[in-house]
Amino acid sequence: xxxxxxxxxxxxxxxxxxxxxxxxxxxxxxxxxxxxxxxxxxxxxxxxxxxxxxxxxxxxxxxxxxxxxxxxxxxxxxxxxxxxxxxxxxxxxxxxxxxxxxxxxxxxxxxxxxxxxxxxxxxxxxxxxxxxxxxxxxxxxxxxxxxxxxxxxxxxxxxxxxxxxxxxxxxxxxxxxxxxxxxxxxxxxxxxxxxxxxxxxxxxxxxxxxxxxxxxxxxxxxxxxxxxxxxxxxxxxxxxxxxxxxxxxxxxxxxxxxxxxxxxxxxxxxxxxxxxxxxxxxxxxxxxxxxxxxxxxxxxxxxxxxxxxxxxxxxxxxxxxxxxxxxxxxxxxxxxxxxxxxxxxxxxxxxxxxxxxxxxxxxxxxxxxxxxxxxxxxxxxxxxxxxxxxxxxxxxxxxxxxxxxxxxxxxxxxxxxxxxxxxxxxxxxxxxxxxxxxxxxxxxxxxxxxxxxxxxxxxxxxxxxxxxxxxxxxxxxxxxxxxxxxxxxxxx
Amino acid sequence: xxxxxxxxxxxxxxxxxxxxxxxxxxxxxxxxxxxxxxxxxxxxxxxxxxxxxxxxxxxxxxxxxxxxxxxxxxxxxxxxxxxxxxxxxxxxxxxxxxxxxxxxxxxxxxxxxxxxxxxxxxxxxxxxxxxxxxxxxxxxxxxxxxxxxxxxxxxxxxxxxxxxxxxxxxxxxxxxxxxxxxxx
Numbered sequence: 001x002x003x004x005x006x007x008x009x010x011x012x013x014x015x016x017x018x019x020x021x022x023x024x025x026x027x028x029x030x031x032x033x034x035x036x037x038x039x040x041x042x043x044x045x046x047x048x049x050x051x052x053x054x055x056x057x058x059x060x061x062x063x064x065x066x067x068x069x070x071x072x073x074x075x076x077x078x079x080x081x082x083x084x085x086x087x088x089x090x091x092x093x094x095x096x097x098x099x100x101x102x103x104x105x106x107x108x109x110x111x112x113x114x115x116x117x118x119x120x121x122x123x124x125x126x127x128x129x130x131x132x133x134x135x136x137x138x139x140x141x142x143x144x145x146x147x148x149x150x151x152x153x154x155x156x157x158x159x160x161x162x163x164x165x166x167x168x169x170x171x172x173x174x175x176x177x178x179x180x181x182x183x184x185x186x187x188x189x190x191x192x193x194x195x196x197x198x199x200x201x202x203x204x205x206x207x208x209x210x211x212x213x214x215x216x217x218x219x220x221x222x223x224x225x226x227x228x229x230x231x232x233x234x235x236x237x238x239x240x241x242x243x244x245x246x247x248x249x250x251x252x253x254x255x256x257x258x259x260x261x262x263x264x265x266x267x268x269x270x271x272x273x274x275x276x277x278x279x280x281x282x283x284x285x286x287x288x289x290x291x292x293x294x295x296x297x298x299x300x301x302x303x304x305x306x307x308x309x310x311x312x313x314x315x316x317x318x319x320x321x322x323x324x325x326x327x328x329x330x331x332x333x334x335x336x337x338x339x340x341x342x343x344x345x346x347x348x349x350x351x352x353x354x355x356x357x358x359x360x361x362x363x364x365x366x367x368x369x370x371x372x373x374x375x376x377x378x379x380x381x382x383x384x385x386x387x388x389x390x391x392x393x394x395x396x397x398x399x400x401x402x403x404x405x406x407x408x409x410x411x412x413x414x415x416x417x418x419x420x421x422x423x424x425x426x427x428x429x430x431x432x433x434x435x436x437x438x439x440x441x442x443x444x445x446x447x448x449x450x451x452x453x454x455x456x457x458x459x460x461x462x463x464x465x466x467x468x469x470x471x472x473x474x475x476x477x478x479x480x481x482x483x484x485x486x487x488x489x490x491x492x
Numbered sequence: 493x494x495x496x497x498x499x500x501x502x503x504x505x506x507x508x509x510x511x512x513x514x515x516x517x518x519x520x521x522x523x524x525x526x527x528x529x530x531x532x533x534x535x536x537x538x539x540x541x542x543x544x545x546x547x548x549x550x551x552x553x554x555x556x557x558x559x560x561x562x563x564x565x566x567x568x569x570x571x572x573x574x575x576x577x578x579x580x581x582x583x584x585x586x587x588x589x590x591x592x593x594x595x596x597x598x599x600x601x602x603x604x605x606x607x608x609x610x611x612x613x614x615x616x617x618x619x620x621x622x623x624x625x626x627x628x629x630x631x632x633x634x635x636x637x638x639x640x641x642x643x644x645x646x647x648x649x650x651x652x653x654x655x656x657x658x659x660x661x662x663x664x665x666x667x668x669x670x671x672x673x674x675x676x
Binding site: 351354355357358359361362365366370371372373374376382385386388391396397398400402405406407408409410411412437438465467468469470471472473489490491492 | 514515517518521530532537540541542543544545546547548549550553554555556557558559560561562563567570571574575578579580581631632633634636639642643
């Protein structure tokens with residue numbers, strides 16, 4: 001078929017993928033199934049071997065299954081997690097060959113041409129894969145053939161290994177469903193008596209294509225190797241993690257810092273090649289007694305400069321308990337974002353960097369989200385005319401506009417005694433009696449009806465600036481729809 | 493009215509100062525306008541009073557202000573110390589709710605000296621620390637035609653005499669003018 005080495009493809013089908021994944025995490029014995037909600041009914045989605053032996057099957061309603069098998073244990077399926085786990089398995093499988101792709105939701109396909117001799121031939125590699133999966137607690141059916149289609153057929157219908165060359169002898173006894181056809185076509189084929197792949201291969205091609213569509217022949221040709229089919233290996237996302245195992249345990253802060261520096265230099269070089277910067281670093285210290293301690297560093301800005309990051313780790317590392325010594329350091333950038341290389345500038349930079357580092361330092365103590373800045377907002381409601389936003393995740397903004405003077409200090413409205421639409425001449429506030437000297441107002445502010453705000457339930461407000469003869473300059477408001485006087489702020 | 497410079501103001505760099513009285517927010521806003529540079533305000537998150545950036549806009553650019561919300565004073569002092577010695581901001585403001593010990597006050601002074609940063613504590617009446625460089629009391633003064641009038645009293649001064657001034661914030665030129673006291 002090809003001049004060089006023949007292609008050899010392994011297809012792995014995890015026939016109990018979702019339940020195996022779940023049981024790996026929460027092991028239990030007895031019949032078990034994952035359920036999924038499908039048009040208002042909970043149906044069995046994936047069963048373990050015990051449940052299948054009890055006669056339950058996929059797609060069965062959960063209530064029926066419970067009636068047949070009262071001690072069935074169930075949990076809800078998590079398809080996203082399953083997908084994540086399959087990606088992990090894909091990465092694991094690259095130890096056998098570099099070309100590993102996903103096959104549907106619960107399978108992998110490996111192109112092992114030219115790599116099987118590393119594991120002692122084809123039988124060796126299959127045994128290695130099988131025992132690896134068994135150790136991981138995953139049940140799998142594995143097929144090996146010259147083509148992807150044939151390997152898939154063997155994995156799903158009668159596990160096996162096809163000899164190099166002609167695929168037909170290995171496939172002819174398999175049902176037509178092994179050709180990856182949809183259910184409708186399969187049923188139609190079976191109805192006219194074409195039950196096995198062998199029957200299909202000996203039938204004249206033209207009438208087949210006319211009656212069942214070109215898809216049937218394409219799948220057949222792909223399985224038999226008359227038509228090429230690629231394995232598209234997934235490109236693994238770059239992994240930003242490095243580690244260091246030490247021959248002798250260390251315990252001094254300076255030693256740990258030196259180790260962290262080495263790891264950081266390595267990791268930052270990797271970040272640099274990908275033009276990325278890290279927001280969160282996690283350093284894991286493994287002690288000789290196998291206890292692990294983590295130090296998390298959240299940065300105010302994405303960075304990849306080891307000299308700047310290292311001192312920020314010092315506080316966290318100093319708080320760690322080294323016990324009998326630390327023998328492994330692991331550093332990982334758990335949150336990264338694009339950080340393109342920038343032109344060096346002689347104007348900006350240093351002072352901004354210092355401020356970012358200060359935010360990081362304070363943030364490690366009290367939490368990065370507690371350091372905030374103000375951003376202008378488009379609202380005429382006093383307490384909503386600005387936004388408080390974490391400084392680490394926002395940039396300073398200009399465009400502060402307000403036509404009317406606003407107080408320097410705001411607080412939740414505090415009621416005072418007063419009557420009528422004009423500010424009272426005398427009032428008591430915070431146990432001090434005040435006399436009105438000079439008033440400016442009113443400025444009427446109406447609530448924004450499109451936003452629900454409990455504080456504005458009492459309707460519109462007439463704001464007054466009241467200067468008291470005692471000196472205090474206050475911001476009062478009157479609610480005409482629900483008469484009452486309140487103090488909300490102070491100028492000065 | 494004179495526009496002579498006020499002695500001891502803007503506050504001496506590299507030291508920690510204190511201000512109290514009902515006009516302390518105004519004092520702070522005027523100081524922010526003078527220092528030019530980012531300001532870090534450390535406040536306890538349970539305090540109800542909150543600075544209004546729109547009001548601050550009358551004095552200086554609100555985007556220069558960063559607010560640090562801390563749970564209690566110990567965190568606030570630690571953050572202040574960090575900020576004072578880092579040289580990243582021009583002014584560090586700390587809301588004080590409990591009296592400062594002499595040690596805490598000294599630590600702040602040392603940090604301020606190390607970073608040549610100005611520190612300002614907003615203190616409740618009578619809760620000053622002995623370590624403070626200066627202590628001010630700011631009261632707004634009522635005057636029918638003018639709503640920017642303050643009475644500033646320097647009530648503690650380590651490197652000079654105390655004093656008392658009447659000042660007025662000049663919105664147009666963004667500076668303070670000294671004025672003669674109000675006649676009753």
